[in-house]
Amino acid sequence: xxxxxxxxxxxxxxxxxxxxxxxxxxxxxxxxxxxxxxxxxxxxxxxxxxxxxxxxxxxxxxxxxxxxxxxxxxxxxxxxxxxxxxxxxxxxxxxxxxxxxxxxxxxxxxxxxxxxxxxxxxxxxxxxx
Amino acid sequence: xxxxxxxxxxxxxxxxxxxxxxxxxxxxxxxxxxxxxxxxxxxxxxxxxxxxxxxxxxxxxxxxxxxxxxxxxxxxxxxxxxxxxxxxxxxxxxxxxxxxxxxxxxxxxxxxxxxxxxxxxxxxxxxxxxxxxxxxxxxxxxxx
Numbered sequence: 001x002x003x004x005x006x007x008x009x010x011x012x013x014x015x016x017x018x019x020x021x022x023x024x025x026x027x028x029x030x031x032x033x034x035x036x037x038x039x040x041x042x043x044x045x046x047x048x049x050x051x052x053x054x055x056x057x058x059x060x061x062x063x064x065x066x067x068x069x070x071x072x073x074x075x076x077x078x079x080x081x082x083x084x085x086x087x088x089x090x091x092x093x094x095x096x097x098x099x100x101x102x103x104x105x106x107x108x109x110x111x112x113x114x115x116x117x118x119x120x121x122x123x124x125x126x127x128x129x
Numbered sequence: 130x131x132x133x134x135x136x137x138x139x140x141x142x143x144x145x146x147x148x149x150x151x152x153x154x155x156x157x158x159x160x161x162x163x164x165x166x167x168x169x170x171x172x173x174x175x176x177x178x179x180x181x182x183x184x185x186x187x188x189x190x191x192x193x194x195x196x197x198x199x200x201x202x203x204x205x206x207x208x209x210x211x212x213x214x215x216x217x218x219x220x221x222x223x224x225x226x227x228x229x230x231x232x233x234x235x236x237x238x239x240x241x242x243x244x245x246x247x248x249x250x251x252x253x254x255x256x257x258x259x260x261x262x263x264x265x266x267x268x269x270x271x272x273x
Contacts, residue, residue, distance in 0.1 A: 004220040007262075009204035012196050014264035021193050023268050027259065028192060031252035032185045037164050039248055040171045041153070042137050049142030053150050055167075056137050063154035079160030087164070104190055118186055123178045128169040 022092050022101055029088035033126075034081050041080075087125050094121035138244065141174040183240045184232075184249030191232045192257060225257035 015023065042056040061067050068076070095101050098117055140146045149170055152163045175181065198207040208215060213227030229250050233241040240246050259267035 011264035018265035035248040050144040058153040
């Protein structure tokens with residue numbers, strides 16, 4: 001086994017030992033929520049829907065038409081990511097409260113009732129219900 | 130608007146999206162408010178959550194199954210079981226990409242090929258890369 005493979009294996013063991021399956025889910029959901037937020041915050045105007053400004057413009061230019069500095073933009077992205085991490089934590093807690101995390105297997109998720117419970121956990125946090 | 134070679138998606142078709150623009154234009158824009166309002170408004174325009182949830186749920190299942198397999202049987206056995214081709218030069222990315230290929234093969238292609246499927250792919254491969262390259266530090270870094 002090459003050094004890289006050895007390191008990868010050791011790192012997976014290290015991660016699971018300290019954070020478990022819940023930690024893996026939290027990291028995955030943080031990354032996903034961040035991608036979703038960045039996707040939506042880089043959308044263009046939609047005159048048919050009554051949206052006359054690009055959020056992809058407003059992400060980089062403030063209300064006084066001044067461009068944010070690279071440091072300000074990086075800080076804002078870091079803060080957005082932190083908020084996504086908080087939301088991911090809430091989703092994982094909802095799944096834990098429903099005792100769903102230990103049962104997350106392919107057969108389990110194909111059960112419509114279970115899939116609905118997982119969807120509800122995501123939806124309640126993402127829609128702010 | 131052209132952004133390099135890609136094209137930005139249109140804003141969600143609701144006037145409530147102007148609330149998101151308002152949070153971005155605020156003098157001291159607040160990331161918590163921007164993220165919460167953007168997700169809430171965007172999700173409210175979708176008739177159901179499954180196009181958003183399905184790709185990442187399948188990714189979660191495969192990711193968890195794989196890391197537990199590695200913990201129990203070792204990386205070589207886990208990789209062989211999945212028939213993942215590893216590039217010796219790019220070991221970690223090739224495992225992550227190989228795993229996503231398996232995830233996508235288990236899902237309806239309308240989910241895989243959707244914008245949410247592509248975002249889930251980015252999140253999944255990044256997560257696997259982080260776990261395999263940083264170990265426990267991958268999550269600790271998120272919390273600081």
